Amino acid sequence: MDLGPGRRAAPPRFVPACVSEKNHHDGKRAARERLAVEREKQKAAERRRRTLIVGASVVCVLGLAAVIGVVAANAGKEKSSGSSGPVAAPSGAQGKDSLAIPVGQESAKSTLTVWEDFRCPACKAFEAAYRPTIHELTDAGQLKVEYHLATLIDGNMGGSGSRKAANAAACAQDAGKFTAYHDVLYENQPSETQDAYADNAKLIELAGKVDGLDTPEFRACVEQGTHDSWVVKSNEAFKAGQFGGTPTVLLDGKNIYQDRTMTPQKLKEMVQEAAKG
Incomplete structure (x- = not known):
């Protein structure tokens, strides 16, 4: 547009x-x-x-x-x-493979063989009932006791207290203090479910209750597990023997722990009777 x-x-x-x-x-x-x-x-x-x-x-x-x-x-x-490793038997150990720790005189007419575990409550009960009689008979030269150490509770409950306590007892044997330390271990036995004896410090602490046992040599023996292999071999012998459990107590080869009529007094009479003959 x-x-x-x-x-x-x-x-x-x-x-x-x-x-x-x-x-x-x-x-x-x-x-x-x-x-x-x-x-x-x-x-x-x-x-x-x-x-x-x-x-x-x-x-x-x-x-x-x-x-x-x-x-x-x-x-x-x-x-x-x-x-x-190499098996280091404690001083004075006797019997097959040197697996027995002897207490008492060699000339005694009767021999009591005891398979035990320091964590075993039944072993403690046996000790509490029979210890005075056993001490009386060994001191009198009428009874020889051969102690064999097992690790049954370690196997059943786990832990290492049975083995370590047995090693410590073998260390006490080296020092000539086995009987006293053996008794202390049972007197202070922990609950079966507590593995207190797996602690070397505890075992050394208890050695203080035995005059002259807590020495550098004893401590080294405990801490280094000097007799561990010997304890293992002893436990293998226990299993090979197919025993029912611990304690297993044999008087001249006869299992007296299974005898329900057995008492400390009856054991004393049997041993004293054998000593007469």
């Missing part, structure tokens, strides 16, 4: 296209679908991330378990090698 000289028509204004209602809803739906797809992608990525974390954790746990297994195996080998 002609506006006259010097005048131009204004440029047409941009008018956005009108969008129908249907297309508007379609656009919203498409947007929601795109958002849903994006969320699903994020969820899938999160699941993959968790899977990788769990997988890595399992690998770490399995690796740690393998390391622990190797360490435990090596520890077991070290323990085994320590128990299977």
Whole structure:
């Protein structure tokens, strides 16, 4: 349209296209679908991330378990090698493989063989009932006692108190103090479920109750487990003997602990009768 000289028509204004209602809803739906797809992608990525974390954790746990297994195996080998070393019998030990600790005179007519475990409550009960009579008979030269040390409770309850107490008793034998220390161990026996004798410090503390026993030599013997291999061998002999348990008490080869009629007085009479003949 002609506006006259010097005048131009204004440029047409941009008018956005009108969008129908249907297309508007379609656009919203498409947007929601795109958002849903994006969320699903994020969820899938999160699941993959968790899977990788769990997988890595399992690998770490399995690796740690393998390391622990190797360490435990090596520890077991070290323990085994320590128990299977040269057998150092205590001073004066007698009998087959020097597994018996003798108390009393060699000339005694009767021999009492005792298989015992310092953690065993029944052994303590036997000691409490029969100890005065046994001491009386050994002091009179009428009875010889051969003590064999076992580690039955260690095997049944776990721990190492039976073995360590037996080693300490063997160390006391080296010092000529076996009987006194033997009695102290039973007098202070811990509960069967408590492995107090696994602590060398406790065994050394109890040695203070025996005059002249707590010496550097005794301490070293206890702490180094000098007689551990001997104790292990003694326990193997106990198992090979197929005894019912501890204590096992034999008078001249006859099991008197199983005799329900046995009493300290009856034992005394039997030993004194044998001494006459």
